[in-house]
Amino acid sequence: MDLRRLILGLTLCSALLPFANTFYAGYTVQRQQLIDTTQDSNAAYARKLAKSTDDFLQSALQQLAYTAKLLAEHMEDEHQLMEEATRLRLQTQSFNSVTIYNPLGTVLATSPETLQIKGRTLTSTAVQDSLRTQGPVISQAFMSTAGNLIIFLSQPIFSAQGDYLGAVGGSIYLKQESMLDKLLGEHFYEDGSYLYVVDKAKRIIYHPQSQRVGDTVTGNQAIDQAVSGHSGRIAITNSQGVPMLAGYAFVPSAGWGIVAQRPQSATLAPLDALMRTMLYKTLPLTVLLLLLIWWGARRIAQPLRQLANGAHTMDRPETAQTIQSVQSWYYEAQELKKAMLVGLGLLHKNITKLRQDVHTDPLTGLGNRRHLDTALASFAANRTPFAVLAIDIDHFKRVNDSFGHDVGDTVLKHLALQMRDVSRIDDLPCRVGGEEFVILLPGAPRHIAAQVAERLRLLVESTELPNVGHITISQGVSSWPDGSSDMPTVFKQADNMLYAAKRAGRNRVKVFTPGRKVAETV
Structure with missing residues (x-):
């Protein structure tokens, strides 16, 4: 093997192997993140529906x-x-x-x-x-x-x-229209996701496929856990052999189990599309780099061959000048290395964008629950105090039922813009559910957070939206660590204040104050 082929082979390995490894590592990490997010969402969805079903009973x-x-x-x-x-x-x-x-x-x-x-x-x-x-x-x-x-x-x-x-x-009647059937039946997806309900005997009492109602299901770990009184998440294979990402919850008053699940393939489809897009966008640059490597190998081999030839003419005056002229080629090799680093830098940039997409709600552009968890971990590590605003659109279901989900999505995006308008530069507005939003205000005391919440409430109330007209929001406010040293407790306090605001008539802000039995209203 001559020097040109050796340099070409080694350079190709040093370029393609890191590229392939980075591509594979990025795909693996994002795949697990999507699976975890889907399972967490299904588990939360099952718990919420179990609570609604229990309330109905x-x-x-x-x-x-x-x-x-x-x-x-x-x-x-x-x-x-x-x-x-x-x-x-x-x-x-x-x-x-x-x-x-x-x-x-x-x-x-x-x-x-x-x-x-x-x-x-x-x-x-x-x-x-x-x-x-x-x-x-x-x-x-x-x-x-x-x-x-x-x-x-x-x-x-x-x-x-x-x-x-x-x-x-x-x-x-489980096979006829009823309020229970409406409660469970209005929750559906278009990507193969579905939910079903079983009783203590593991008999299906609700299923999107009505012919399955009355069947007894065995060998399903999600059902076994749900009817045993547990809530959580699990990866299972359904009766049709389709891998599913499931969340399950228990209905205490009846001993029922609710399972919400989504096909794993539907969860990973966006990631596969993003990875293909990233590959297609980086492929032209990769081809260009390969051409540069081939050209560089030829250019590197030529001066080195001159050095080898000069070794036989050490006694000639012109040899020193020849060797001196070769020194500049190391600079060219360094430039080639920089070009490769530019290529790898572009790949890392694409992976960073992919990670950012995983942490962003696709509809509103706000941070999602994973972004929220990352921020909270940072606050806890740095002992950064913060206030939290729990936000919910009043009667949002009525908007979807009256005007359709497209109009509902427009309302959500408009609220997201208004949340950004009232937020400070360091505040973190997030969407954590359908019409449920959160704003984290690092370093803000409760009274400042209450003022921000009231500005947002007034802005939303005074804004007329196309088709819908005026909407209102209810908000709950708490803070860490003076509300509680336990962050989940602080979020629960904010949620409780949100529900208190709704019970008090909606379109208002309730602030949690330690030591007071009654929440403050802004």
Whole structure:
């Protein structure tokens, strides 16, 4: 092998191997980050939906309890029983049917009357459990005599003297439209993601594919963990053999498990596209570098060959001048090295941009939850105090339902611009959920943060948006470390203040103050 080929081979190895290693390392790191982000999002989504489902069941039991109290004095009035059963079924549409029965399980009234079970004695396990316990019951899913897969909720009826008079129960048909079906069914994706719900017996009680409702699922770790009372995340393979990134949560009042999952391929698709784009953009420069390397190898070999020839003419006067003339070629070699560094620098720049994209919410351009976690880790390491604003758009679902998700996205982006307008140069506005936003204010005390929050609230309230008109926001404010030395607790305080603002009528700011039972309102 001559010197030109040796230099060419070594230079190609030194250029391509770091390029390939950096490309592979960047892909591996970003792939894991995307997987972690998706699993965290699904876990948070499952927990949120489990909370909403639990709230719905508790609300349904409260409705039944109120009806039971009203019926205590009218158990002999058939007309009154029928009217109350019909009112309960139609007023909130929480139940597909309502049944009132006596301590023997005999039906006194039912709505709708088309069920034609009045006067019959009910023998289902759910009814017998309610008669036996004489307390509130949320049953497991069971098949009715009419062939409906049902969940049965009931509340006992007691007289003023404490005598047990029977019970009022509401049935939710899992394969028909109901409030529970709407609660679970309005959450969907277009990329293969979906969620499903199972009861204690691991029987599916909700699934986007209605034919799966009623199936019992075994060998699924996410379901096993969820019905055991746990919440978390896991990578699984679904029944069709598709790798999924799942989050799961437990519904305490019913013992159900909720699983939200997304195909791994859908999660990694943006990364694959970005890596291909980066490769295509760096390929021309890589080809140019290879040509420079080939040319440089030829140029480097020529002076070195002159040096080798000059070794045979050491005694000639002109040899010194020849060797001196070769010295400049080391400078050219250094320039070639710089050119290679420029190429690698461009690659690192692209990888840095890719990492930045992973830390940025694609819709609003604000930081995402991973960016938020990175900032908090920095604040904790440097003991930098900060205030946090928890922000939520009031009645945002109404905007999506009335005007569509495209208009909703426009509202989110406009709010993001307004958050930037009121933020200081070091503040960190982030989007952490659908209509949920956070602003971190490093070094700001609570009263300054409250002023920023109030400026943002007034700006949002006074701005008229196309199609939508005026919107409002609710905000909660807390601070670290004077709110609490534990950062998650500070965020929980801000969330609690946000919910307090919503309960107080929305379009306001609530500030957490240590030692006070009532939040300050700005």
